[in-house]
Amino acid sequence: MPGVAVVGSGNYDLEIDTGFKQDAFLLDDPTAGVLNNSTYVLDGTTNYASVLDGINQVNVRRGRKDQGDQFSAGTMTFTMLDTSGIFNPFDENSPYYDPITAKPGLAPMRRVRLSRYNNSNVKQYLFVGYIVNYDYNFSLGGLDTVTVYCADDFYLLAQTYLAEYNVSQELSSVRLSAILDRPEVDFPAASRAISTGTQTLGGDAAFTIPNGTNVLGYCSQINEAEQGRLFMSRDGNLTFQPRIGTTLTASVADFHDDGTNIKYNGVGITFEADQVTNRAVVQHLGSNNPQVAENTGSQALYFIQTYSITDSLLHSDAAALELATYLLDPLPEPRYTSLNTQLNMLTTTQRDTVAIIDIGQTITIEKTFASGAGTAQLAQELSVEGIEMTINVNTGHAITYFTAPTTVVYELILDDPTYGIISADNALG
Numbered sequence: 001m002p003g004v005a006v007v008g009s010g011n012y013d014l015e016i017d018t019g020f021k022q023d024a025f026l027l028d029d030p031t032a033g034v035l036n037n038s039t040y041v042l043d044g045t046t047n048y049a050s051v052l053d054g055i056n057q058v059n060v061r062r063g064r065k066d067q068g069d070q071f072s073a074g075t076m077t078f079t080m081l082d083t084s085g086i087f088n089p090f091d092e093n094s095p096y097y098d099p100i101t102a103k104p105g106l107a108p109m110r111r112v113r114l115s116r117y118n119n120s121n122v123k124q125y126l127f128v129g130y131i132v133n134y135d136y137n138f139s140l141g142g143l144d145t146v147t148v149y150c151a152d153d154f155y156l157l158a159q160t161y162l163a164e165y166n167v168s169q170e171l172s173s174v175r176l177s178a179i180l181d182r183p184e185v186d187f188p189a190a191s192r193a194i195s196t197g198t199q200t201l202g203g204d205a206a207f208t209i210p211n212g213t214n215v216l217g218y219c220s221q222i223n224e225a226e227q228g229r230l231f232m233s234r235d236g237n238l239t240f241q242p243r244i245g246t247t248l249t250a251s252v253a254d255f256h257d258d259g260t261n262i263k264y265n266g267v268g269i270t271f272e273a274d275q276v277t278n279r280a281v282v283q284h285l286g287s288n289n290p291q292v293a294e295n296t297g298s299q300a301l302y303f304i305q306t307y308s309i310t311d312s313l314l315h316s317d318a319a320a321l322e323l324a325t326y327l328l329d330p331l332p333e334p335r336y337t338s339l340n341t342q343l344n345m346l347t348t349t350q351r352d353t354v355a356i357i358d359i360g361q362t363i364t365i366e367k368t369f370a371s372g373a374g375t376a377q378l379a380q381e382l383s384v385e386g387i388e389m390t391i392n393v394n395t396g397h398a399i400t401y402f403t404a405p406t407t408v409v410y411e412l413i414l415d416d417p418t419y420g421i422i423s424a425d426n427a428l429g
Helices: 154-158 172-180 215-226 297-300 317-327 348-356
Strands: 005-007 010-021 046-050 056-065 075-081 111-117 123-137 145-151 192-194 227-234 238-241 250-255 266-270 279-284 291-294 304-312 335-342 363-370 374-392 396-405
Touching: 056 123, 056 227, 111 227, 123 154, 172 192, 172 238, 172 279, 215 227, 215 304, 238 348, 250 348, 279 317, 291 317, 291 335, 335 363, 335 374, 348 396, 363 396
Parallel strands: 192 238, 250 363, 279 304
Antiparallel strands: 005 010, 010 046, 010 111, 056 075, 056 374, 075 145, 111 123, 123 145, 227 238, 266 335, 279 291, 335 396, 363 374, 374 396
């Protein structure tokens, strides 16, 4: 099997674009410069260097920890051991040095890809992005190392700014596509996975985008109006999902602590006042009339806790009021907020499932609680909002999922006064 074996986890690959085209047409070259050549073509194929065999650990962070947060750029870091000096940017004899341009091949803003091979030997990407920085650590008389910092394509959007743009009234997904199509943005159409939005955005003069508006900031504003998800997927696609409602989606993985299904070794549980929003205020750009939704019963119990949006892109007061009502979360409820697991605890089939769980998918977490003379089990179906991974060649692949409630379903427990009632909130298994 290709790649580098990671203890108890599978085979992995970490590739960096060297800047070379391995089969590109080259003028005046006796082999690569022959016209009508089927081997050496005009665009060529990007040459990637596999570097995982010189790395001990890779760290990846993607998504968000809480549903109320905005999505930021996903990141990946790793440190390469430069045993032979080939990563040195001054080494003109390095196989990654380009003599034509007199530049090192492993340079900032090169594409980087982290992948895992499943049991069928299919390569599946876990992170795709760009090198942002090489931090060279030259050691006198010792081994040089290179710490590499990477970010996904959100980094590019954060570095790009819009020219003034007169928008039209349109769905959030249409607006997002129009922004990505702008000549000053030019985000690849092949790297988009944009679902149809549910919210209409305003299009009169008040909504004109000023010159110098940050692209990622504006895209986040679109998502704030939609209240969906906007993130880079594990395989490098800009993904937009519509408003997160109460529809139950099928769980892609069931994590249990009772020896059944997929094992885990840690779970976060929260039950706190910060979960409460009992007053929400939304004002859209074309209005001087903020829309307010309140839950006075919650305010009497938990004081007034407000969520405010003053520059919403929504097209009307009615839509702003609908959003304000949607944002209300009047009662704190205990829930699972995160889950930790390690692939070396799992079966081969379970590893293949767990390794590629992505943001926006649903997982089930079940925990057993001691309750007097007996025990009780509580299961919740939750959406994945963020993912952190540590891949250590010697200790294995560890993953933390950060979760948020979707339609919360509790496992039916016979004779329990709350969870033993057959209803939409309690389900078998």
